[in-house]
Amino acid sequence: MSTWECPFCGRLSVKDKIQQQYNYYIVKADTKQGELLVQSWVYVCPNHECKEFTYISEVGSAKIVPGKYEIAEPIQRWTHIPQGVVKQFPDYIPKAILNDYRESAMIAELSPKASATLARRCLQGMIRDFWGVKEKNLFEEVRAIEEKVDTDTWQAIDAIRSIGNIGAHMEKDIDLIIEVDKEESELLIRLIETLLSDWYVERENRRIRSERIVAAAAEKKELKQQ
Known part of the structure; x- marks a missing residue:
């Protein structure tokens, strides 16, 4: 089914x-x-x-x-x-990143090339914010995190980098509107969604789990001291 x-x-x-x-x-x-x-x-x-x-x-x-x-x-x-398929993400993710993602997803069918431009900017924003990496262009920033991310994530990012006009223009201004087809634009949006979940959401989940472990250990210690 x-x-x-x-x-x-x-x-x-x-x-x-x-x-x-x-x-x-x-x-x-x-x-x-x-x-x-x-x-x-x-x-x-x-x-x-x-x-x-x-x-x-x-x-x-x-x-x-x-x-x-x-x-x-x-x-x-x-x-x-809805006018675009926009997944809901927590508001602890930086507002500028979420705004670029949402707008990119909303206009994916209407204008794939404008959608891809916003998604490229969103990807660069995430790399700079999450990893603290800032290079001269998106291509160099993607290369800079190769050793920082897991193999599956890197392969997904590199796959996007290698396809069509998206890959060909990663060394150029991220605000440059490039010709892409609908499928390329949608792949880029799916990558953004994956990274939002794997980086920001999972980091927050780890923080919450760690806090619970620390709190449980402290409670256990206090009971032993009574």
Whole structure:
């Protein structure tokens, strides 16, 4: 069974078990793509503390298969609500970093190249803030943390560095808007989300766990002294 992740609260659910509604209609017009199929989906988060809904639509050329219509060639797909798939992160992460991430995710479909520019700036901000590294450009900063991060994290960062125009422009100004495709932009956003979790969230979780251990040890010591 496939899973579905709520873009608002991040809760994972079994897709077949959540409230959902599918609708479609056929546009019988003489377009250059022929007849069109317009379809839409609404998914409702089952988390009682969330209950937000996601609304997605798609249009493409229509074809008939036994008993129903299907899209033969996709033309465009939109996520109407939310406008971008933005994961929620704690507010102890620096505000400037979260703002760049959220804006990058919000405009990923509308403008992949602007989204990638913001994501590159977000990545540089994280490296500088979390690792205290500041070099002349993002490329040098990524190289500077190679020995500081685990192998899996470095491979993910290096994979992004090596693809298409993102990698080709890492040695240039991070505010330079570069031509990237939607897939490249989305990969960069997924990397940002991974690093936010692995660096900031996990560091805070370690701090909380350590505080609990220290408090428990102090309580144990006090009981022994009584």
